[in-house]
Amino acid sequence: xxxxFSSVRNASAFLISRxxxxxxxxxSSHGGRFGEHRPQSFDERSGAKNDVIEAFLRRHDIDEGxxxxxxxxxxxxxxxxxxxxxxxxxxxxxxxxxxxxxxGLAWSGKLRPPQAPGTQADPHEExxxxxxxxxxxxxxxxxxxxxxxxxxxxxxxxxxxxNPSAVLxxxxxxx
Numbered sequence: 001x002x003x004x005f006s007s008v009r010n011a012s013a014f015l016i017s018r019x020x021x022x023x024x025x026x027x028s029s030h031g032g033r034f035g036e037h038r039p040q041s042f043d044e045r046s047g048a049k050n051d052v053i054e055a056f057l058r059r060h061d062i063d064e065g066x067x068x069x070x071x072x073x074x075x076x077x078x079x080x081x082x083x084x085x086x087x088x089x090x091x092x093x094x095x096x097x098x099x100x101x102x103x104g105l106a107w108s109g110k111l112r113p114p115q116a117p118g119t120q121a122d123p124h125e126e127x128x129x130x131x132x133x134x135x136x137x138x139x140x141x142x143x144x145x146x147x148x149x150x151x152x153x154x155x156x157x158x159x160x161x162x163n164p165s166a167v168l169x170x171x172x173x174x175x
Contacts, residue, residue: 056085062096066095070103072103073103084102084111124149127153130159131168132159136169
């Protein structure tokens with residue numbers, strides 16, 4: 001597979017198609033906390049060399065710590081990180097440190113893989129992701145009926161608040 005995908009028009013779509021090609025539909029490997037367990041990457045499960053991941057790591061000159069952090073992710077989380085490949089090293093950031101921070105976001109569930117073409121994301125999920133709320137606030141939000149959730153969303157973004165999760169919980173308690 002050793003092709004260079006940096007010149008394709010939609011790198012995310014290209015990666016999704018490559019992953020779907022290599023991923024077994026019955027496999028449901030999920031990673032635990034960072035360092036606890038090393039799930040197989042999508043190409044290891046299929047027996048092929050993980051050329052996409054390795055090409056990504058070489059292209060961005062990622063150090064060994066960053067390489068290992070990415071390799072420890074399960075396939076879905078690797079995809080989420082690769083979907084942000086265009087951001088690696090932007091603004092003078094160290095590419096390896098940036099990758100490790102993206103891996104951390106992927107482990108925490110705050111970095112999600114891109115939506116498959118033709119599907120629509122849940123606007124409530126987008127609101128929660130965009131505003132970086134914690135699991136407790138997310139759970140409380142989804143306990144609301146759909147109409148009340150929409151009212152909370154219509155009040156606007158809370159990302160610039162000191163504690164977006166607390167603001168969301170406050171909005172929920174007012175409904």
